[in-house]
Amino acid sequence: MGVSGKGGFLAVVAVVGRGAVLLADAARVVDFGEVGSPPAPSPVADAPYLPDVASPPAVQTEGGNHYQKEILVAVILALAAVIVTVVSAIYAWTFWKKTRQALDSKDKKLSSTTKGHMLLPMFGKxxxxxxxxxxxxxxxxxxxxxxxxxxxxxxxxxxxxxxxxxxxxxxxxxxxxxxxxxxxxxxxxxxxxxxxxxxxxxxxxxxxxxxxxxxxxxxxxxxxxxLMQNGSLETQLHGPSNGSALSWYIRLKIALDAARGLEHLHEHCNPLIIHRDIKSSNILLDSDFNAKISDFGLAIYGGNHNKADLKPSGTVGYVAPEYLLDGQLTEKSDVYAFGVVLLELLLGRKPVEKIGDSHCQSIVSWVCFAISVLCGLCI
Missing domain, CATH: 3.30.200.20 (Phosphorylase Kinase; domain 1)
Structure with missing residues (x-):
């Protein structure tokens, strides 16, 4: 017997209801005595006068007793059939439910196992x-x-x-x-x-x-x-294309993606992580120019770090002044480096550029000088 889902439950209800109807019909038959026998008529007030006649003694017919026995047997059989049907339906429903739960559990385990293997490279190697x-x-x-x-x-x-x-x-x-x-x-x-x-x-x-x-x-x-198909942000900005593939929309998107990655390191990792080498070459771009922070070779957990404990590291042009001069390292050092990346996106300039045979200028110094000139012109 196959019972499935909501339909199985409705079938059980229908069977029980049908059994109740059969029992009700059988009860009426027993009350009437014989099938087709009407109830005793009510006495009528204007019935004609009839002389008293001695009533013949009641005769119990053998056929009537036999018919009542058949009705009783039919009622018992109907009741037994209803009980067997209900029990069978309940058993089938329970069996289907257990089978369904077992299959669902097996599917979940298989899905979890498959997902776990997909996260591992080489799929079995x-x-x-x-x-x-x-x-x-x-x-x-x-x-x-x-x-x-x-x-x-x-x-x-x-x-x-x-x-x-x-x-x-x-x-x-x-x-x-x-x-x-x-x-x-x-x-x-x-x-x-x-x-x-x-x-x-x-x-x-x-x-x-x-x-x-x-x-x-x-x-x-x-x-x-x-694999990040579009390489690094440094290659896109300062390579052969000179940023021609990066529209202002894409540049804004890259800045937001990198900011979200940095926020995760500083705000949502416990303990927080200081990258220590945020730069355009460590921001990689996939085929849709989604940006991801890479290269955690210099990363450390946040906390109290003494100058003697940490060897100065980073890339020229991206290192925060307080870290370079005093050895003060916090997550704000990453924020400073990220600001340099933003200047690269806005201006298209390298973090450090030569301005002569023996002189270099950082993009931060160039911006500060430009701002001072503009302010001087405005005065």
């Missing part, structure tokens, strides 16, 4: 996992990354940094990623590698780059990121 508190970063085989980058071919180089190169990698199922290859010849490189895993392994935000996996192979450290 993992050999171990690195856990950082509640977040997981997948360890990947070096042979897989070596093959995905064409043995780290120069044709797949997306960019170069102080400690290594970033390569384009074609993974399984057509997934394209970026692989940063670090040569750990210095302690700073190992620290940068650990920082990337520590921070990006826990941060989940649409305006912060996602790390998909990592690999440790001899003295080489590799980090796998989502």
């Amino acid at each position: 993992l050999n171990s996992m690195k856990t950082s508190k509640k977040e997981v970063v997948a360890m990947m085989d070096f042979s897989v990354l070596d093959s995905a980058t064409g043995k780290f071919s120069e044709n797949n180089i997306l960019g170069k940094g102080g400690f290594g190169c970033v390569y384009r990698a074609c993974l399984d199922r057509g997934v394209v990623a970026a692989v940063k290859k670090l040569n750990c010849c210095r302690q700073e490189v190992e620290k940068e590698f650990e920082n990337e895993l520590e921070f990006l392994g826990k941060i989940r935000h649409p305006n912060v780059i996602s790390v998909l996996g990592y690999c440790i192979h001899e003295d080489t450290r590799l980090l796998v990121y989502e």
Whole structure:
């Protein structure tokens, strides 16, 4: 018997209702005595006078008793049928409900498992996992990354940094990623590698780059990121196109995206995270020019930091004056660097430019000078 959903419940109600009607009809039949026998007529006032005649003795017919027994048997059978039907319907409903719950639970587990595997790169080519508190970063085989980058071919180089190169990698199922290859010849490189895993392994935000996996192979450290098709903001602004692809709408969008990512680090992470290297080259753009903050190699948790505890770091032109001169490091140092990025978006100038053979000028100094000139003209 198949009973499903709301229809099964309505069927049970209909059966119970039909049984009640049958029982009511049977009760009326028993009250009347015989089928078709009308009730005794009421005495009428103007009935004609009839002489008293001795009534014949009542005769109980054998056929009448037999008919009443048949009615009683029919009522009992109908009642039994109703009870059996109701019990069967309830059993079928209960069985269907339990089966449905089991299927739903199985589907949820399967969906959760599938979703979890989709978050891990290479879809089954993992050999171990690195856990950082509640977040997981997948360890990947070096042979897989070596093959995905064409043995780290120069044709797949997306960019170069102080400690290594970033390569384009074609993974399984057509997934394209970026692989940063670090040569750990210095302690700073190992620290940068650990920082990337520590921070990006826990941060989940649409305006912060996602790390998909990592690999440790001899003295080489590799980090796998989502690929950002439009490269860095620095390349878009100061590269061959000189910002021609960036309309004012896109520039405003990039500024808002970067601000949201920075707000997440400062306001919603506990403890707060100070990036320490906000700059246009560390703001990456996807195919729709959505901006994401990257490169957490210098990042630290917020708190009280002494000047002796921290080695001065950052990029010239983006470092806040109080940090550069007095070693005072707070989240406002990131805000200062973000302000420099905003000036780059507005003016299209580099953070530091040469103004002579031996002289350079920062974009902040240039803006301050321009404002002073304008103010002098207005006086």
